[in-house]
Amino acid sequence: MNQPTTSIPVQSPITTQRVTAIDLVRALTMILMIFVNDLWSLSGIPAWLEHVERGVDGIGLADVVFPAFLFIVGLSMPFAIDARKKKGDSKSQLLMHVATRTVALLVMGVFLVNGEDINGAATGLPRLAWNTLCCISFILIWNSYPKDLSRPLVYGLKAVGIVTLLTLAFIYRGGDDATPHTFGPQWWGILGLIGWAYLTSGIITVLADNKLTSVVIAWSSFAILSMVSHAGLLPQFLRFIPEPILGGTLTGLTLGGVVTALIFKHYRSRQDDRGLTFVLLGISAALIVLSVLTRPYWGLAKLGATPAWLFLCSAFTILAFLAIYWLADVLGKANWFSFIRPAGTDTLLCYLIPYFAYATTNFLGIHLPEFMLIGGVGLLKSFLFAILCVFITGWLSKIGIRLKL
Structure with missing residues (x-):
């Protein structure tokens, strides 16, 4: 979730951020x-594209995306930390940076999660309006x-x-009219889960x-912890630690990215792409063998965050990274991907764009014809929607809206 650079180099030195x-x-x-x-907006699409229901042994395409993102958070971490060290950050400053980023992710995650269970009538705001106001606030605070912009103006915008x-937290009411509840962490949300994994991995x-x-x-410790947790062997005195x-499992995914990054840095310092490839393969x-071995005990599932899911998705992400590395860095084809660059360099802003898009289309009363929401045509619509979000992110970045935690 770093700021974009002006261009994508053909091959980045390992010492750069x-x-x-x-x-x-990350963009893909x-x-x-x-x-x-x-x-969710489509019908008549293959089941393997969607999330597998809780309790079912198996995963769909949707179940490998979130762990890939967690892995990439770890993959970029050593480079980001090295860059801050070169700017003069001490170890205590680095730890404070990790803590402040974590707080930001937890705040955003909790606010968006509360929108999922909002009682619009009791709160005085429908869900789409809640999400929009939250996202605008995130941008104002963390843009x-x-x-050269006036400091009083910047502080004023952050204060707003x-x-x-x-x-929003004060007026929030969730649930039904019979059993309403006030604002609080229903669960941590995607961003919140990333925040907890980032905190632990960042400190380490x-x-x-x-x-x-x-x-x-x-x-290894967190991989074992994942298995111990699923075996129900965790001591009660540890229950005060946040479940993520x-x-x-989640920290294991992120630390797997850190391990991969350190291996990558070692072999790239020697310009040994062949050795890097063999080691990562x-x-x-x-990891695939570990997934096969642990699956009979706890299954393969995202919603259960099982060890087999940790191992298999880590392997998938390493293979994807290796393929992209060879294509973009070794063979010099990074320009093929230039149109999706904003999704990889201003990722958090890109993640928020759909919230604005759904609210805007609802406010304007825009409804797509039924044939555009079914089967292959519907899938094309969703893909083009994702690409549109990337272009909007790039445009916003050019006019000075870039989220930085």
């Missing part, structure tokens, strides 16, 4: 996320304002965003200081 392949695989993942999140969120990565062995031990951390194969 941005790595082309990471941006591109975000496009897939918007695409699968829009499938990367131009340095904060006051708006506080007001900062303290590990690029030591691969330390991060591998941490990843205590469950092990070997790791992917081992």
Whole structure:
């Protein structure tokens, strides 16, 4: 969720903050996320594209997108930390940065989650209006304002965003009329879950200081924790730890990205693409074997965040990253993906765009004809919608709206 650069280099040095392949695989993942999140509007589409229901052993395309994004969060982490070190950040400053980003993600996640269960009549706002006001507030608070913009104006805009969120939290009522509830974490939401995984992985990565062995031990610990959790063997005294951390799986996904990034940095420093490829292919194969071995015990499921899901989706993301790396960085075809660049460089803003799109079409009374919401035509519609969100993100970035946590 970094700011965009002016162009995509053919091959980024490993010492820079941005790595082309990471941006591109993040962009493709975000496009897939918007695409699968829009499938609710369609009918007559293949079941394998959608989420598998809770309790069912199996995954669909939609079930591999979120773990891929978590993995990529970890994949970019060592590069982002190195970049901040070069600017002079101390270890304590790095940890504070991790903490502040986590708070931002948790706040956004909780506000959007409350919108899912909002009682529009009791709150005085329908769900789409709630989501729109929340997203506008997020932008006002966390926008990367131009340095030449008046500081009082910047602080004023941030204050408007904060006051708006506080007001929304105060007036919020959720549930039905018989059993209403006030504002609170119903669950953490996608952004909140990313926040908890980012917090744990960020602290470990900062303290590990690029030591691969330390991060591998941490990843192994969380993979084991995932299995222990699903086996029901967690001690009661640990229950105070937030479940997204205590469950092990989500942090395991993010730490897997950190491990991959450190391996990538090692082999790229030697310009050994062949060695990098063999090692990552070997790791992917081992992860697939682990998925097969653990599936009979706890199943393969996103909604259960099972160990098999952790291992298999980690393998898929490594393979996707490796393929994009060869295509974009080694073979120099990064320009093929230039049109989706905003989804990889201003990812958080891109994630918020659909909330505005749904509210706008509802407000304007725009309804697509039925034939555009069925089967293959409907899938094309959802894909084009995802691409449109990317173009809108790019346009907003050009006029100075860029979210930076």
